[in-house]
Amino acid sequence: MTVEVSTGVIRSYHAHIYFRDGSEREHALQLREWIDQRFSVQLGRVHEVTVGPHTAPMYQVAFAPEVFHDFVAWLMLNHATLSVLIHPNTGRARDDHLDHALWLGEHLPVRAEVLSNDPARDVISPVVPNTAGS
Ligand code: ZN
Secondary structure, X not given: OOOOOOHHHOOEEEEEEEOOOHHHHHHHHHHHHHHHHHOOOEEOOOEOOOOOOEOOOEEEXXXXXXXXXXXXXXXXXXXXXXXXXXXXXXXXXHHHHHOOOEEEOOOOOEOHHHOOOOHHHOOOOOOOOOOOOO
């Protein structure tokens, strides 16, 4: 049976912007600059190697539910060939990354084995915008 989940459990979102070669990296960094200038979000540092459940280099953008429409709509129009994983943060990291995720571009593999649905293991920090557009 399907159980309804209220959107009230969403404390924030992440967008993970992946790059797999030099030209994707260049576009990802251009996008990062634009995001910095235009949106009130928390930009994470660029990971040049894979980390956690992610299977390609990437950077993370954390954002509040209030920013979802403007930011995700903009990403839809500007991600070009980049793969982007957008997931809610509800305290159930495994479900958030696998079942509740939204992808732009190619859907990349996610390492499910490092993710847990135990809220005690999923510390969700409040979004602290650090962008010029804040
Ligand atoms: Zn994330």
